[in-house]
Amino acid sequence: MVNKITVGHVHMSGCTGCLVSLADNYEGLFKILDDYADLVYCLTLADVRHIPEMDVALVEGSVCLQDECSVREIKETREKAKVVVALGGCAAYGNITRFCRGGQWNQPQHESYVPIGDLIDVDVYLPSCPPGAEAIRNVCVMAYLLLQGNDDQKALAGAYLKPLMDLAKRGTEACGCDLMVDVINQGLCMGCGTCAASCPVRAITIEYGRPNIDREMCIKCGACYAQCPRSFFSFDVVNQFEGIIEAIDGAMGKGGE
Amino acid sequence: MVLGNYKTAVSARAADADILKCSQDGGIVTQLFAYALEEGIIDGAIVAGPGDEPFKPEPIVATSKAELLAARGTKYSISPNMMLIKEATRSYGLDKVGIVGTPCQMQALRKAQLYPLGMRKVPDKIALAIGIFCMENFPYQGLESIVEDHCNIKMESAVKMDIGKGKFSVYTERGALSQIPLGATHKYEQPGCHVCLDYVANLADVSTGSVGSPDGWSTVFVRTKKGEDVWSKAVAAGYFETKDIAGVKPGLDLVTKLATGKIDKNQKTLEERASFGVGKGLRNPYI
Ligand SMILES: Cc1cc2nc3c(=O)[nH]c(=O)nc-3n(C[C@H](O)[C@H](O)[C@H](O)COP(=O)(O)OP(=O)(O)OC[C@H]3O[C@@H](n4cnc5c(N)ncnc54)[C@H](O)[C@@H]3O)c2cc1C
Ligand code: SF4
Ligand code: SF4
Ligand code: SF4
Numbered sequence: 001m002v003n004k005i006t007v008g009h010v011h012m013s014g015c016t017g018c019l020v021s022l023a024d025n026y027e028g029l030f031k032i033l034d035d036y037a038d039l040v041y042c043l044t045l046a047d048v049r050h051i052p053e054m055d056v057a058l059v060e061g062s063v064c065l066q067d068e069c070s071v072r073e074i075k076e077t078r079e080k081a082k083v084v085v086a087l088g089g090c091a092a093y094g095n096i097t098r099f100c101r102g103g104q105w106n107q108p109q110h111e112s113y114v115p116i117g118d119l120i121d122v123d124v125y126l127p128s129c130p131p132g133a134e135a136i137r138n139v140c141v142m143a144y145l146l147l148q149g150n151d152d153q154k155a156l157a158g159a160y161l162k163p164l165m166d167l168a169k170r171g172t173e174a175c176g177c178d179l180m181v182d183v184i185n186q187g188l189c190m191g192c193g194t195c196a197a198s199c200p201v202r203a204i205t206i207e208y209g210r211p212n213i214d215r216e217m218c219i220k221c222g223a224c225y226a227q228c229p230r231s232f233f234s235f236d237v238v239n240q241f242e243g244i245i246e247a248i249d250g251a252m253g254k255g256g257e
Numbered sequence: 258m259v260l261g262n263y264k265t266a267v268s269a270r271a272a273d274a275d276i277l278k279c280s281q282d283g284g285i286v287t288q289l290f291a292y293a294l295e296e297g298i299i300d301g302a303i304v305a306g307p308g309d310e311p312f313k314p315e316p317i318v319a320t321s322k323a324e325l326l327a328a329r330g331t332k333y334s335i336s337p338n339m340m341l342i343k344e345a346t347r348s349y350g351l352d353k354v355g356i357v358g359t360p361c362q363m364q365a366l367r368k369a370q371l372y373p374l375g376m377r378k379v380p381d382k383i384a385l386a387i388g389i390f391c392m393e394n395f396p397y398q399g400l401e402s403i404v405e406d407h408c409n410i411k412m413e414s415a416v417k418m419d420i421g422k423g424k425f426s427v428y429t430e431r432g433a434l435s436q437i438p439l440g441a442t443h444k445y446e447q448p449g450c451h452v453c454l455d456y457v458a459n460l461a462d463v464s465t466g467s468v469g470s471p472d473g474w475s476t477v478f479v480r481t482k483k484g485e486d487v488w489s490k491a492v493a494a495g496y497f498e499t500k501d502i503a504g505v506k507p508g509l510d511l512v513t514k515l516a517t518g519k520i521d522k523n524q525k526t527l528e529e530r531a532s533f534g535v536g537k538g539l540r541n542p543y544i
Contacts, residue, residue: 132379135376164372187539194340227376229368233364241370
């Protein structure tokens with residue numbers, strides 16, 4: 001395949017769970033690397049020491065303000081990547097690292113962790129802890145179509161990515177409370193239960209048709225709000241679900257059904 | 258797009274008398290899941306099972322025909338069926354998941370397949386999604402007020418509820434029927450339904466409802482390749498009686514009329530929301 005895009009995985013303060021989620025596409029990951037994207041930077045998988053120029057940077061983890069190297073690297077990432085994706089709850093919203101208070105071995109002074117959007121402009125958010133393997137796959141395929149596809153494919157990819165770009169503009173704080181503030185308080189919740197299914201720590205139950213959030217348990221990953229059909233819903237994209245799923249399966253070499 | 262994309266529309270009912278007995282309409286949902294379960298098309302289905310209070314649904318993962326039968330009939334109250342979508346693939350270990358839901362739940366499902374952020378291992382495991390037509394839904398307390406205060410029936414003695422021909426009807430175990438004009442129920446509707454732009458579950462594989470078909474029969478839209486595959490096999494195997502929808506009364510004209518009415522009304526609500534405050538609006542989820 002000609003015109004592959006270049007992708008890097010930039011590791012900030014994260015647990016490598018998001019990278020594992022990317023790898024959880026199994027042979028799909030090889031397909032992506034064979035046909036669509038060259039992995040030009042990835043501390044875990046590629047022997048490249050310095051952040052290179054790249055089309056898409058998948059950033060995992062939040063930035064430790066006391067870690068000079070991380071602060072420098074996130075700024076460098078913004079300068080060198082065309083598209084910066086906050087991969088996962090930590091990069092997008094701080095997630096569990098929001099609760100850090102320092103005092104750990106080796107670097108006890110490391111105590112303030114901020115989502116990358118507090119320091120740089122971010123183009124696309126992929127919330128959750130970690131984002132589903134299939135969500136990362138879909139964004140990879142769409143990023144490829146956006147940069148290398150024909151006009152129709154560009155239009156579809158643009159429409160698909162728009163809500164994730166809007167999330168990046170919405171802010172760097174997320175919490176189960178978003179369901180209260182932006183869905184229930186807005187008279188939009190219809191009790192479908194999707195938020196409860198999406199929460200990785202099971203902080204949400206549905207009581208009398210509405211989500212109940214155990215705020216002690218919420219790690220602020222942003223999955224519930226992003227997954228709620230009443231946070232964003234694009235008829236243009238979702239109404240074409242059958243065709244899009246077929247197209248993605250086709251792109252991943254699973255066509256024929 | 259009032260009725261959504263579909264390949265075929267028919268009027269149908271289940272061939273199995275046991276299924277028909279306590280099903281809401283033509284028993285389409287229960288019969289199609291039972292068939293799919295028998296054939297291994299699904300390993301189980303998320304349905305609205307009986308809850309701890311009468312007509313208060315509780316989502317369950319049904320893996321047997323008996324469980325499907327126990328979940329028959331419409332509960333006009335919120336059943337958060339999507340709540341179990343990830344659980345079904347995890348704790349229950351299903352590889353092929355069936356799910357029934359209202360149009361909004363079908364929207365949630367398809368969004369979850371396309372944007373599976375918190376939905377690891379869900380997208381590829383949806384084997385059969387059956388949508389049920391829906392004009393509005395009631396919070397449980399709302400349903401209780403309708404049945405107990407307006408219809409004068411104890412929730413415990415109700416055996417079936419039904420909406421049709423402009424009336425809300427409750428049937429009791431002693432054979433009584435209590436009806437009130439549908440208008441009296443409007444104030445109990447859940448607010449989230451007033452921005453809903455789908456009546457006939459456009460995004461399901463197969464969607465069904467009573468409207469359009471004679472009593473005891475259902476109107477069925479077969480929408481996707483998956484839906485067509487399962488439906489045509491089930492019909493060929495004799496699991497359903499079908500009639501040409503063009504030959505039944507009141508037919509698709511009524512479905513179109515109701516669907517258009519719902520969409521127009523709710524579109525208007527969305528427009529009013531845009532200037533609800535002074536120089537400020539409420540959120541519109543549809544971008
Ligand atoms: C809130 C609501 C409003 C409806 N409004 C209309 C309408 O305006 N016009 C119309 O034609 N049809 C409407 N229906 C659909 C109709 O009542 C029947 O559900 C449908 O025709 C299926 O009947 P059946 O005999 O094929 O299914 P059955 O074999 O009786 O099975 C019904 C299935 O639906 C599930 N179910 C029951 N209640 C709920 C619920 N609250 N949420 C999710 N799943 C549930 C059950 O668990 C069961 O699996 C509505 C249904 C609901 C729940
Ligand atoms: S996902 Fe959204 S609409 Fe569904 S129950 Fe949760 S908050 Fe309500
Ligand atoms: S409630 Fe759950 S899904 Fe929502 S932000 Fe908190 S941890 Fe994430
Ligand atoms: S009216 Fe719409 S939002 Fe309300 S329950 Fe029915 S499908 Fe869901």
